[in-house]
Amino acid sequence: MYRSHNCGELRESDIEKEVTLSGWVQKTRDKGFVAWVDLRDRYGITQLVFDQDRTSETLLEQARNLGREFVIQVKGQVIERASKNPNLPTGNIEVLVTALTVLNQSETPPFTIENETDGGEDLRMKFRYLDIRRNPVKENLIFRSKVAMEVRKYLSDAGFIEVETPYLIKSTPEGARDFVVPSRMNEGQFYALPQSPQTFKQLLMVGGLDKYFQIVKCFRDEDLRADRQPEFTQIDCEMAFVEQEDILDAFEGLTKYLLKEINGVDIEKFPRMTYDAAMKKYGNDKPDIRFGMEFGELNSVAQHKAFNVFNNAELVVGIAVPGANSYTRKEIDKLTDWVKRPQVGALGMVYCRCNDDGGYKSSVDKFYDQDDLAQWAQVTGAKPGDLICVLSGDTNKVRAQLSALRMELAERLGLRDPKEFAPLWVIDFPLLELDEETGHYHAMHHPFTAPKPGQLSLLETDPGAVRANAYDLVLNGNEIGGGSIRIHDKQMQAVMFKHLGFTPEAAKAQFGFLMDAFQYGAPPHGGIAFGLDRLVAILGGQETIRDFIAFPKNNSGRDVMIDAPATIDDAQLTELGLRLNVPLE
Missing domain, CATH: 3.30.930.10 (Bira Bifunctional Protein; Domain 2)
Structure with a gap:
């Protein structure tokens, strides 16, 4: 019998039981006259203790020679742990080892088998069987x-x-x-x-x-x-x-x-x-509806002035970004650069600040007055403190571009709660x-x-x-x-x-x-x-x-x-x- 219990199930009710455990060595700590080993399997971690008074000098020496990820079997008695660990389900007990068998030795792993590892993704994929030993995977x-x-x-x-x-x-x-x-x-x-x-x-x-x-x-x-x-x-x-x-x-x-x-x-x-409504309101056929920022189509309120970028576009469309009027000009410029990346493909972005006093300040003030910008806010549902971001171009392309911007802004603003x-x-x-x-x-x-x-x-x-x-x-x-x-x-x-x-x-x-x-x-x-x-x-x-x-x-x-x-x-x-x-x- 390789084990009577797994490494995650022993509790204070098991104190004084004789048990057999098997697993991998997570880490060892040596204080000279006593050594501790964390033994890990799929179910959890149990601390093992070796000391020259209660076990033997031979066992203590064996424990000192254990390396990370050695596969071992131990026999021993469950005892109360002196320094309890409230972060472990088994943290109130430890096993005083009376026998140790090395079932297999291990090379030093290329990355640490910990929740937070030092291994990059490529390395961990190459040694996926080791990565699977980590709790997250x-x-x-x-x-x-x-x-x-x-x-x-x-x-x-x-x-x-x-x-x-x-x-x-x-x-x-x-x-x-x-x-x-x-x-x-x-x-x-x-x-x-x-x-x-x-x-x-x-x-x-x-x-x-x-x-x-x-x-x-x-x-x-x-x-x-x-x-x-x-x-x-x-x-x-x-x-x-x-x-x-x-x-x-x-x-x-x-x-x-x-x-x-x-x-x-x-x-x-x-x-x-409907598919048509999804494309019109969100720019894609799989919209995230955990948050707003629905599209507002601005052709009727933006194509009546001398701004030819909008006049020549098949679609002018914008979103109201909640609370984003706090963005600095530098942050807005970075956002413009983001939509101009080849992965998104927009030629540029027009913005309009919705100020707390009810006024508006846009990047195209030369062409649009306060009444025009108020209509933009009405169409996009913008409120004081929001930022209106506007893109224009061919309908299918500009919808996809604004959809990408909407999702990026939602990530930045923490609107995509994975628990919702x-x-x-x-x-x-x-x-x-x-x-x-x-x-x-x-x-x-x-x-x-x-x-x-x-x-x-x-x-x-x-x-x-x-x-x-x-x-x-x-x-x-x-x-x-x-x-x-x-x-x-x-x-x-x-x-x-x-x-x-x-x-x-x-x-x-x-x-x-x-x-x-x-x-x-x-x-x-x-x-x-x-x-x-x-x-x-x-x-x-x-x-x-x-x-x-x-x-x-x-x-x-x-x-x-x-x-x-x-x-x-x-x-x-x-x-x-x-x-x-x-x-x-």
């Missing part, structure tokens, strides 16, 4: 496990059936690039790793399973950010015989349940906002999105999304006006889930493929199996997929998903711990029918 992974278990419990209790779908599938256009896998037994042919189980879960509805879910790995070969990984995990769900309202009710329930069980937070209302949760349904997305480079439409979500009832005919006359029977669930400015009511009729699906530029032959080659299935009584169905990594991070008070993944990739999509991706040898390439150094024509 360990607790994040335990937290993730708890969330996943609660998801399974809720959905199982609601009648959902967990079904595994294949990982080796056919490459299909779903927006991002596929990761492809060569087939040795079918030379020149490739599997793809799934971007989602989309078609399979629809086939399960055709199969009559009615309610499906799966916590599943998905793969997308796309550019990475802090909240993106090439492999990620979805809570994938589908339901038959449902309309949009049924889906929203079901997964509002799941989200409420998780917020209550995981965070102890009761949320009653999940407001709903503000969910939001965004609905009525465009069905199709115009690619400005090619002039062609593509599906905003995926080709299987149904248009809103009664709008199919608009595909012929005004495809950009068609709204999708689709919805996203937003939490604290992050999309945590998205889905739609699906097309379940073969003829309607054929019309959709046509408008997405598929020839009948291409549609059959790519999706013939799904079209065939629709001939055998496909029920009305719809679903949603939550990003588990992102959901867990937000519930955990953070937004970077990498902190909640056991073995994440870096921003280049590499696993620096195992050094992947890597080359494979010529024999493997030959076996797979692939060749090295063959130039592309």
